[in-house]
Amino acid sequence: MGTYAPLLAGLLALLAGLAIGKAWERYKLRDGRWFDRRKARETPHYMLGLNFLVSNRPDLAIEELTKAATVDSDALEIDLILGNLYREKGQVGRAIQVHQGLLQRPRLKRLEHAYALLCLGLDYKSGGFVDRAVEAFNEVLRLDSENEYALINLEKLHEEQHQWQAAYDIRRRIARVGAAGAEARHNETLAFLENELGLEALKQKDDKAAAARFTQAIELDAATLPAYLHLGDVQVHQGRAADAAATWEHGVAVAPDRAYLAFERLEAVYTRLGTPERFPGLCRQLIAATPQDWRGRVALARHLTSRGKSAEALDLLFEALVHNPHGLAIHQAIWRTLRQLALDPALVDRYVDLAGHAVFYLDPHVCMHCRYRSTELLWHCPHCHEWNSFVEDRLAAAKDADDE
Ligand SMILES: [Zn+2]
Structure with missing residues (x-):
């Protein structure tokens, strides 16, 4: 293990260096201005702070960046980052204080002003101050009308409040200013x-x-x-x-x-x-096209049972059970159908055998965006507010089981 340590340390240093270099470059491109770099290089705090930020240690990052900010009190971005770190840690009040402080600074450039407001809007949003968050994001858009980040946050806030028309108008704006290819x-x-x-x-x-x-x-x-x-x-x-x-x-x-x-x-x-016969026709068509379609089988079985064709229905239900063993509706339908078939011992044995091999999953629907789980299919995630992000988690559940 000891022989790997220097190698590992070297790799980490390289990675950190790359990440910092990138952040440095990006800032330069964003605004074309940087605070006195020689001054920053004289103090290790800024670099250390960024290092801790990269390695996901927010408390130490806050400590070092706070020191760096006292050395160079003009460095706007240090306070921006500090405020964001406070917010991420859940200290929303402090985040708001830091970002509001930035807005009081004289000679702020338009983009700096917009960026500080954007951070403040995110603070309000995470603190649950919806009206103030909306106000801050709208203010950002007055300064920078194509700020996609402000638009997206504003859209989600409107959706949270079920203000669908407002959300709609903003999505149109996002489509206009956003990157090409996302139509x-x-x-x-x-x-x-x-x-x-x-x-x-x-x-x-x-x-x-x-x-x-x-x-x-x-x-x-x-x-x-x-x-x-x-x-x-x-x-x-x-x-x-x-x-x-x-x-x-x-x-x-x-x-x-x-x-x-x-x-x-x-x-x-x-x-x-x-034309009631069109329904079983549709079910059969769906089952033929998607062999694992258990819902088509259950629907067809219910239809057949109501027309006295219980034996045929039971076969379909057994097939459905293989594809979705945790479906309570399938088990219930099977019992009802078995009852109609006078609990034929051979059929009951077959059912017990099939159910014995079942693997059980809970909350089968999962949001692909944030992993929020739900017992039913939702079109709009109540957690991350994405649209149409739910899938049935049968594959993922099987994968989790493999990992264990
Ligand atoms: Zn979600």
């Missing part, structure tokens, strides 16, 4: 916001406006499944059952892995249209 991502967000605006119109019983919003959402991003679901609901409400069926079928085609969200609606509307 699909912007459209996805805009489509989900349109869908929320449509739901708002529904609450006000304005079917026409709601339908226009849902249609617009689909035009922005054809994969926005909730917009299809809600548009179909409006069409049913307007007495247009055939249109609703077509809308939901379209939604199922663009998002087959989430088709189950439309099952109940489709089954009901097919019955209403006098």
Whole structure:
């Protein structure tokens, strides 16, 4: 072990040097001005502080940077970093104090002013002072109208308060100023916001406006499944059952892995249209296209059971159980069906055998962005406010189990 120590130390020094060099260069590019570099080099505190920052030791970084700031009290960025460190440590009051202090300085350049305000806005946001955070980010935009970081924070604050129209307008601005090539991502967000605006119109019983919003959402991003679901609901409400069926079928085609969200609606509307056989047809089509689709099997089994075809239904449920052993709904459906088949001992044995091999997972939906977990599929993460970021965590859960 001892022989590795010098090598390791050398590597760490190299890494730290690279990181510091990068930060140094970036600052130079951002503003074209640096405080007296000779002065900074005379004190080790600044470098030490950055070193501790890089190695993720915030207390020591604060200590060294505080010393560096007393040597060179003009160095704006040291106080910016210090304030941010306080915020990250949860000392929001101190962070606000430091950043407000920066704003009192005379002869601040426009960009310096904007950057200090941005940090202050982040302090307010993390302290839960929503109104003041909104005010600070808007102030940043008055100084620097294309500040993407301020725009994104402002958008999330509006979303937190369900101010969908305001969030929508800001996302449009982000799309204008943001890096090229992100258009699909912007459209996805805009489509989900349109869908929320449509739901708002529904609450006000304005079917026409709601339908226009849902249609617009689909035009922005054809994969926005909730917009299809809600548009179909409006069409049913307007007495247009055939249109609703077509809308939901379209939604199922663009998002087959989430088709189950439309099952109940489709089954009901097919019955209403006098063509109930279309439902099992759709289920079989989905199962053929995605062999691990357990929800399609459960839906088809339920449909068959209600028509007296219990044996066929049970086979489907057993297949579903293999793909999703923790699905309580599957176990319940199996027991109901077994009961209808007079608890045939051979079938009960087969069930016990299948369930015995099951691996159980909890909270199967996970946000890809922040790892927030949920028992159901959510379109908008309540934790990080990303749109459409949830996936079923079956693969990830299996991986975690391997790692242990
Ligand atoms: Zn999240």
